[in-house]
Amino acid sequence: MRCTVFGTGYLGATHAVGMAELGHDVIGVDIDPGKVAKLSGGDVPFYEPGLRKMLQRNIDEGRLRFTTDYAEAAEFADVHFLGVGTPQKKGEYGADLRHVYAVIDTLVPLLRRPAVIVGKSTVPVGTAAELCERASTLAPDGLTVEVAWNPEFLREGFAIHDTLHPDRIVLGVQRDSALAEDAIRALYAPLLAEGVPFLLTDLQTAELVKVSANAFLATKISFINAISEVCELADADVTLLADALGYDERIGRRFLNAGLGFGGGCLPKDIRAFMARAGELGANHALTFLREVDSINMRRRTRMVELATKACGGSLLGANVAVLGAAFKPESDDVRDSPALNVAGMLQLNGATVNVYDPKAMENSRVMFPTLNYSTSAVEACDRADAVLVLTEWDEFVQMRPDELAATVRTKVVVDGRNCLDAAAWRQAGWQVYSLGRAS
Secondary structure, X not given: OEEEEEOXXXXXXXXXXXXXXXXXXXXXXXXXXXXXXXXXXXXXXXXXXXXXXXXXXXXXXXXXEEEOOHHHHHHHOOEEEEOOOOOEOOOOOOEOOHHHHHHHHHHHHHOOOOEEEEXXXXXXXXXXXXXXXXXXXXXXXXXXXXXXXXXXXXXXXXXXXXXXXXXXXEEEEOOOOOOHHHHHHHHOHHHHHOOOOEEEEEHHHHHHHHHHHHHHHHHHHHHHHHHHHHHHHHOOOHHHHHHHHHOOOOOOOOOOOOOOOOOOOOHHHHHHHHHHHHHHOOOHHHHOHHHHHHHHHHHHHHHHHHHHHHHOOOOOOOOEEEEEOOOOOOOOOOOOXXXXXXXXXXXXXXXOEEEEEOOOOHHHHHHHOOXXXXXXXXXXXXXXXXXXXXXXXXXXXXXXXXXXXXXXXXXXXXXXXXXXXXXXXXXXXXXXXXXXXXXX
């Protein structure tokens, strides 16, 4: 089959490559000629394990190409995926949908055959219904244009697996839909043949599935981080506590890793947009708990600075601090709302000399925080350090041997912001270990 994907950021580019990998002919569309040129040359403008190789293979085999030409896309296919960004509005909690509207406004008048526009982006509930009306108004006379919603559930670092082996496929359709279900079932036929569950819903439910999933995950993370605050005061160990909770099948151990908290381009903005939309619908009180979820998460960053200050003897003024990790999570170069990079900036504002190293996010970090010092390796970042902070749990950092850094640092002090190090091994090697939610 043929399909297009509008938007070639993280979501759109990954989905376009995934559809081509499933055997479909795909055009990725973007208004940014630079992105199009880069992707056409087989270069991914962000880091995602395995994606570059898959992109190049599908380009070489003729299943995938990229363009800025909406007319070309309209003529090429009858199924059009919408994967543009929905960032948080400046100065507000709500989502900025201008890019979503722009695709509809530009594409629909160019259509000459019945078509299905399939939303992938995370949007406030009710957006799809609004787009249905918008598309109906803009469509050429007598032309059927359906809007459906097929939310993505990608994890950065695991996007290929989540695209080609999803744990479910959710499709929301219009009440009078005649095209969408058949088209999506055909596109995802290889996945459905593998037994991937397919859930057909109305548009509103499909929209709510994604934001509800993100809200639940954010709540689970903030819950364990709230408990870690209690653990610190009670001299308990939040990691052992989480292990004990995880044996309960009703709870599970995943997303119960206490530490610096969540960031990135999805969870923070999505829970805020969810709260904003609930208020617009008159359900102000239903999601007030998410304000505390957000607050707990942001509080972890301040607490990390406090812990680093303690580790440096009570003052950061003049301290030389190594920050290992800048991306908001491992296996990613994404620094959007990164707790690690945010903490690094606060350390500098408090008088520390900060040396940052991340395996993949250095370039993006320099753009975001140009005044920080950046190193080419973990060892270089730790040169004459008064404290080493592990703020992103890259395997490279988790596997570090304390004896390898001992001769590099000025003081053998490590602050584990992700509870990912073997604290006993570091202490045995003569290091002082500080952790969130655990006794130092």
